Amino acid sequence: MDPKETLKAHILKTANLTDKEFDYLFSHFKLQSFKKGQAIISEGDKVDHEYFVISGCLKAFFINDEIKMYILQFAMPTWWTSDYGALYNHTRATISVDCLSDAEVLCLSNDDREKICSEIHQAEHFFRWRTNRGYLASQKRLLSFMNNDTKARYEELLAMYPQLYNLVPKHLIAAYLGVSRETLSRLYNAQK
Amino acid sequence: MDPKETLKAHILKTANLTDKEFDYLFSHFKLQSFKKGQAIISEGDKVDHEYFVISGCLKAFFINDEIKMYILQFAMPTWWTSDYGALYNHTRATISVDCLSDAEVLCLSNDDREKICSEIHQAEHFFRWRTNRGYLASQKRLLSFMNNDTKARYEELLAMYPQLYNLVPKHLIAAYLGVSRETLSRLYNAQK
Structure with a gap:
């Protein structure tokens, strides 16, 4: 997949940028390659960038005081990820991001996003709707956690x-759903 | 509190609108008064508006199949609320909103928000950052639910x-935290 064309198709679904505006916007992104297992953001890091996935799969996760892992997001191609709390509030990372496979990402700095949004109205439109959608996904997931509805979380995930299911080790899917591996097997077998 | 000045101060914290632009934006809002207990959005409604609270306190909630209530948000003055899933996706309400006290709200339709955002770049900037902050709050709450950290949720809420704590019946605070009334009492007494 051509990174530039992938990002362009993604943005044009939401916003009307001219070719010239898109080229200008794209000039602020930097293509980076990572190896399977490599960390992109580690707990305690200064966070200056967000990442748009071109190929591969990343995970964004949190480790609690008992060293238990919670997965906030699997980021697949055309998904955005970062520790947005740290990025927006200029605090140190509490969320980590690493690679479940070799991956290519386009990275954009916080400063450049704000600059582009102030210069190009349609870019601001795109980023508003990107976050609106992220907000809805997060609310939906929150409700299924409040309601303790594991089956709903599993179906939303699929x-x-x-x-x-074929890409990611089962213990990581369980860490996303917040269930044990046994509960995950039960859900998986019930679906077949 | 003057509704217009309240909204103006709120928006100008994030965006630079001229007086003329703000007056134009404000002309799309409609002031509504509700009585304690009155419903603003009920499950199954068509949802066309979002609400900016001027006075009073609203709650946004979800009732599951077992008729158990989960509170997504208490909306106090200068907070925004709606069933954003239904509003953005043009689906019927699954989230309800009602009044914990008499309340005044400024309501804005989905169509008018989109019109204003397309006409005034700084209005789009405001709504982008409003959602960015909502997204962060939702992620934080999701993490504390995943991590089952009731104390963190209680402290975030306060x-x-x-x-x-003085405004809202205790069973509603428990419904926000996703705990029993007994657990809430324990947390409350531990804080004193």
């Missing part, structure tokens, strides 16, 4: 990422 | 709404 709907969002149909290919995930 | 930090966001210091006056809430």
Whole structure:
């Protein structure tokens, strides 16, 4: 996949940028390659960038005081990820991001996003709707956690990422759902 | 509190609108008064508006199949609320909103928000950052639910709404935290 064309198709779904505006916007992104297992953001890091996935799969996760891992997001191609709390509030990372496979990402700094948004109205429009959608996904997930509805979380996960079950180790899917591996097996077998 | 000045001060914290631009934006809002207990959005409604609270306190909630209530948000003055899933996706309400006290709200339609955002770049900037902040709050709450950290949720709630404990019946605070009334009493007594 051509990184520039991938990002362009993604943005033009939401916003009307001219070719010239898109080229200008794109000039602020930097293509980076990572190896499977490599960390992109580690707890305690200064966070200056967000990442748009071109290929591969990343995970954004949190480790609690008992060293238990919680997965906030699997980031697949055309998904955005970062520790947005640290990025927006200029604090140190509490969320880590690493690579479940070799991956290519386009990275954009916080400063450049704000600059582009102030210069190009349609870029601001794109980023507003990107966050609106992220907000809805987060609310939906919050409700299924409040309601302790593991089955709903499992079905939402498969709907969002149909290919995930073959890509990602089962213990990581369990860490996303917040369930044990045994509960995950039960859900998986009930679906077949 | 004067509704217009309240909204103006709120928006100008984030965006630079001229007086003329703000007056134009404000002309799309409609002031509405509700009585304690009155419903603003009920499950199954068509949702066309979002609400900016001027006075009083609203709650946004979800009722599951077992008729158990989960509170997504207490909306106090200068907070925004709606069923954003239904509003953005043009689906019927699954989240309800009603009044914990008499309340005044400024309401804005989905169509008018989009019109204003396309006409005034700084209005789009304001709404982008409003959602960015909502997204962060939602992620923080999601993490504390995943991590099952009731104490963190309780402290976050008091930090966001210091006056809430005196305003809102205890069973509703428990429904926000996703705990029993007994657990809430334990947390409350531990804080004193």
